[in-house]
């Protein structure tokens with residue numbers, strides 16, 4: 001259902017239906033900025049993000065967003081890159097490098113395992129308790145210790 005909201009970019013009120021919460025004018029503008037950045041990066045693969053921003057007039061913030069979204073691709077040798085949020089190594093898109101993504105996934109599995117182990121330990125204890133209770137039910141209550 002269309003609703004009237006403020007554009008997240010220019011704050012103007014517009015009729016929003018679906019997609020990003022920016023008005024059509026801004027959407028068009030952002031598209032143009034993206035094209036500008038892409039063309040510049042292609043022409044000057046050695047430019048830093050500050051240089052790209054200065055020459056295209058597009059904020060580094062937006063350039064980083066293009067990178068993070070995987071829309072903007074830069075050459076292997078380009079000084080423009082995102083950094084792994086974990087180890088700071090340069091990456092091309094997303095938030096973590098491959099090594100850290102794997103390590104984070106492993107950590108999660110390990111965390112899951114230790115949770116499972118403590119769960120099993122608890123289970124073990126309650127089983128012992130049950131066994132004792134069973135003996136009691138059978139009328140063979142004997143103290144083991």
Ligand SMILES: [Zn+2]
Pocket residue numbers: 007008009010011012022023024025026027
């Ligand atoms: Zn707008």
Ligand SMILES: [Zn+2]
Pocket residue numbers: 084085086087088089096097098099100101
């Ligand atoms: Zn990393």
